[in-house]
Amino acid sequence: MKGKRMLKVLSHFTTTLLFIVLLVTLFSVIAMKASGGEASVFGYQLKTVLSGSMEPEIQTGSIVAIKNANGQVTFQKGDIITFRTNDDMIVTHRIAEVEDGQYVTKGDANDAADAEQVSQENVIGEYTGFTLPYAGYVMNFANSSEGGAILLVLPGVGLLLYSIITIWRALRKIDQSGQEAKTD
Template structure:
């Protein structure tokens, strides 16, 4: 019973530490994604890019504020109908990330794009060297998180979480050391008692009987 209780006491702090670690990682990754998009850069995770849609030009397929997954794709594999993310050459948003659908491919290999919600095609064609990749889906968790948290708030939250996790880890470490010290003291006490009992048993087997102090007084 004691061993089972001790095991549970060890598992509980370990589980708390893992939970804190996961929370820290999620918070820091989310902050990284948001900051990257604020700087007009795709956030690259596990070989894929995450980009935030900043306009409604692709509605209803992609809504403003959606975080989308972009997979690096060879331009020769792209076809009409694919949604791609690229650095725009349009004068109004030159150099900005843009995500539109390919409507046709020209003989020189460049792409004519258009937003699903737009009535006209984009004025500038897209060349392969400006393409980030092909749209593969949405990251819905990030949109939900972004609905109530700004990048600055997430950075602050990450700092607070890291500091809190450090404090929790220190408390767990101190508690563990204290428990080990108590266990060592108990083991030492048990060893002393066991040695005394063995010595008593040895003396008893040798026929030694302790003197009766009450008889001496009489």
């Protein structure tokens, strides 16, 4: 009796977990697509680090949380900022110097400062210190059309297969109890 009750609890837990994973994945993919791939959680932008220029503090493939600059006028030497370059790339580097309202930035792992200085209007935000290693690879995959489709389809297929197995077991149980009733 305890074994059946435990299996029933495990069955409900699995169904609930698959359904939650499906809903979270669906929400995440739709939110990322709607915002043009710019994931945001509680007012913090999540950015994927694609190079090793800030290692060892920020590893390649990590997700970092960026607090929006919101018109903050100045940052100081040593602050880590995310900014848009003149080539429209997004970079996260440390401020090496402040010169005439412009920021000289440098990646921690780089030998020299960046060639271009960064103006305040190009600053997107400041690194908060929150890093999630390797999650950026998953976020980039989810942001691709193939990845988004796979991340939506897999939990759905898992839930569907689990439902089919549960229905099949229930029908088998009904069939067995019907055969037992005939023999009585």
